[in-house]
Amino acid sequence: MSAQEKKTKAPKQKVNWKVYIKRYWQLYALLLLPMVYLLIFKYIPMKYILIAFKKYSIVKPINEMPWAANHGMQYFIQAFSNNDFKNALRNTVVLNLLDLVIGFPIPIIFALILNELPFKRFKKTVQTIAYMPHFLSWVIIYGLAIQLFTPTNGLINMFIERMGGEAIHFLDDPVKWVGTYIFLGVWQSFGWNSIVYLAAIAGISPELYEAASVDGANRFEKMWHITLPGIRGTIVTLLVMALGNILGSGFDRPFALQNNLVMRYAEVISTFVYKHGIKGLQFSLTTAVGLFQSVVGVFFLLFANWLARKLGERGIW
Amino acid sequence: MAKEVKIDKRKEKDGADEISRTIKSKATKRVDMVFAIVCVFISAICLIPMINLLARSLSATDFLVKHEVYLIPKGFNFDAYSSVLSDVKYIRAFVWTAFLTLICTLLSLTMTTLCAYPLIFEKLKGRGIFNIIITITMFFNAGTIPNYLLMKELNLLDNPLVLIIPSCLSVYNMIIMRSFFYGIPDSLRESAEIDGASFFKILLSIYIPLSKPVLATLALFYAVGRWNGYSDALMYMKNKDFYPLQLLLYNILNNINSVEVATQEGFSTPGLADSLKAAIVMFSTIPILCIYPFLQKYFIHGVTLGAVKE
Numbered sequence A: 001m002s003a004q005e006k007k008t009k010a011p012k013q014k015v016n017w018k019v020y021i022k023r024y025w026q027l028y029a030l031l032l033l034p035m036v037y038l039l040i041f042k043y044i045p046m047k048y049i050l051i052a053f054k055k056y057s058i059v060k061p062i063n064e065m066p067w068a069a070n071h072g073m074q075y076f077i078q079a080f081s082n083n084d085f086k087n088a089l090r091n092t093v094v095l096n097l098l099d100l101v102i103g104f105p106i107p108i109i110f111a112l113i114l115n116e117l118p119f120k121r122f123k124k125t126v127q128t129i130a131y132m133p134h135f136l137s138w139v140i141i142y143g144l145a146i147q148l149f150t151p152t153n154g155l156i157n158m159f160i161e162r163m164g165g166e167a168i169h170f171l172d173d174p175v176k177w178v179g180t181y182i183f184l185g186v187w188q189s190f191g192w193n194s195i196v197y198l199a200a201i202a203g204i205s206p207e208l209y210e211a212a213s214v215d216g217a218n219r220f221e222k223m224w225h226i227t228l229p230g231i232r233g234t235i236v237t238l239l240v241m242a243l244g245n246i247l248g249s250g251f252d253r254p255f256a257l258q259n260n261l262v263m264r265y266a267e268v269i270s271t272f273v274y275k276h277g278i279k280g281l282q283f284s285l286t287t288a289v290g291l292f293q294s295v296v297g298v299f300f301l302l303f304a305n306w307l308a309r310k311l312g313e314r315g316i317w
Numbered sequence B: 001m002a003k004e005v006k007i008d009k010r011k012e013k014d015g016a017d018e019i020s021r022t023i024k025s026k027a028t029k030r031v032d033m034v035f036a037i038v039c040v041f042i043s044a045i046c047l048i049p050m051i052n053l054l055a056r057s058l059s060a061t062d063f064l065v066k067h068e069v070y071l072i073p074k075g076f077n078f079d080a081y082s083s084v085l086s087d088v089k090y091i092r093a094f095v096w097t098a099f100l101t102l103i104c105t106l107l108s109l110t111m112t113t114l115c116a117y118p119l120i121f122e123k124l125k126g127r128g129i130f131n132i133i134i135t136i137t138m139f140f141n142a143g144t145i146p147n148y149l150l151m152k153e154l155n156l157l158d159n160p161l162v163l164i165i166p167s168c169l170s171v172y173n174m175i176i177m178r179s180f181f182y183g184i185p186d187s188l189r190e191s192a193e194i195d196g197a198s199f200f201k202i203l204l205s206i207y208i209p210l211s212k213p214v215l216a217t218l219a220l221f222y223a224v225g226r227w228n229g230y231s232d233a234l235m236y237m238k239n240k241d242f243y244p245l246q247l248l249l250y251n252i253l254n255n256i257n258s259v260e261v262a263t264q265e266g267f268s269t270p271g272l273a274d275s276l277k278a279a280i281v282m283f284s285t286i287p288i289l290c291i292y293p294f295l296q297k298y299f300i301h302g303v304t305l306g307a308v309k310e
Helices: A001-014 A015-054 A073-081 A085-102 A105-116 A122-136 A137-147 A155-162 A172-202 A206-212 A221-232 A232-244 A252-257 A259-267 A269-279 A283-312 B002-057 B063-064 B079-085 B088-116 B127-139 B144-151 B171-185 B186-194 B201-208 B212-228 B232-234 B247-251 B269-309
Strands: none
Touching: A015 A073, A015 A283, A015 B127, A015 B144, A015 B201, A073 A085, A073 A283, A073 B247, A085 A105, A085 A172, A085 A232, A085 A259, A085 A269, A085 B079, A105 A172, A105 A221, A105 B002, A122 A172, A122 B002, A122 B144, A122 B269, A137 A172, A137 A252, A137 B002, A137 B212, A137 B247, A155 B002, A172 A232, A172 A259, A172 B201, A172 B269, A206 A221, A206 B212, A221 A232, A221 A269, A232 A283, A252 A283, A252 B079, A252 B232, A259 A269, A269 A283, A269 B144, A283 B144, A283 B247, A283 B269, B002 B269, B063 B079, B063 B269, B079 B212, B088 B171, B088 B212, B088 B247, B088 B269, B144 B232, B171 B269, B186 B201, B201 B212, B212 B247, B212 B269, B232 B247, B247 B269
């Protein structure tokens, strides 16, 4: 609503509530269920955040639990002196950064290539195939990874050994596991992530390309000077979201792909919280860790959005 | 003479144009071919793991043990599939997950519509507050443990409902639907309002029939999410009878409780275990692989709607 509209509407703000409710009650009735859902499943859990500052007790309600030592900060101090947590924090950041550096440009390049393909049916087939991995669960991708990457028995290693090479331990050597993890992430998402870029490319005015052709630009020049600037806004927005999520970690992917031999590099915050919290029952410690992750995540997002605006783009809100 | 020369010249010019055009198109064609080859290569990378899996699931044990199965099945047979299909635990999980997916999808679509529809009315008082309530949940999540403690308080732990209710509304999907609703011309609903139709009737008779593409997209998203999800069951369910397929599969792949999970003796012989695992993985993913290509044009639109902000 523009400022002008507001001004013209403001004087007529006298609402006849009886008439209004009679007309609009249905909309509130429709909203009731979703709002109750959000309240119960998204807002009530927030009260348990207090546990991060209290000594958890299974028998007492939250407000009767005693405050933790060090002005309630005991569990944060404990977390940051815990080597497992520091490890998980480092792994989360490193894996996310690698995902960003390697995984972010690939969908853009893929979209650019697809956009240049003149064969329509072929293009559609390639798209369908490239979207497929997105629909596989991480457990299934883990199953595929076993069949591909295990030494002696995996497809890749069978091939390497047949060629006279030595099997590569993709899944149980920590450094190589990181490579596998990143590869599988890109494999799963590049096609899906290219959809947004393809849509953005489709929105670029064809006149720009025609004008460039008249000026004698070749297709790579057109890509560089028209297509890429044309999707700049989309790229920045998605980059902002990815940067804002640098401390976030999904659970399904790392949990499905990790194994005991590579835990040094594979443990991330979400799996740390699961193992020490739900399995290990250290509720206060892991709630503190989760709160740290959420709060820092919000700050990262705010910062990234600020940065996007600084760059002259719209950001995400 | 002069005329002839002119004609000649024109011919020459045309010829030159033609030549330059063919040269150009040859170059572009070559680049096109390079791009096409790159795309074939990318498609191969996407498909090879699946083809390899399929080959293993259809191969005879001997060849698998000798590491001779690459992309084509050797000693073609359906033994692995028939032992998977005769495993009651597995079929049970399959049917249970299919049922869960159906219920979750229907419930989630209903909830999403209920949430998205009222919010498109600018005259709705408190719309701003509702939007804030919704937006906050996108940026701030209480965290794994608070959610777990909530389930505990609601007595949902070990209750099959925990796989349905907590995930029955995705705010992201709601925004996609709302964007779609915004795209439906206001005049349609305004004329219905003038005719005295209630808001509920407008939803049922105008918005839902016009929203089939977005409903199909979100149904796919919700169904895939439920079919593929395992973390909620991992965290909240102890009762193995209610394990969804993916969690069962996770345990099979990691040989957790393999005695209990797989009733066949097959799991002790390496080759058969290999083809059995391949068959199980294949089977757990086939329903989705059969559906998504048909919804492609819808979900592309859906993803794009989600990326567009107001």
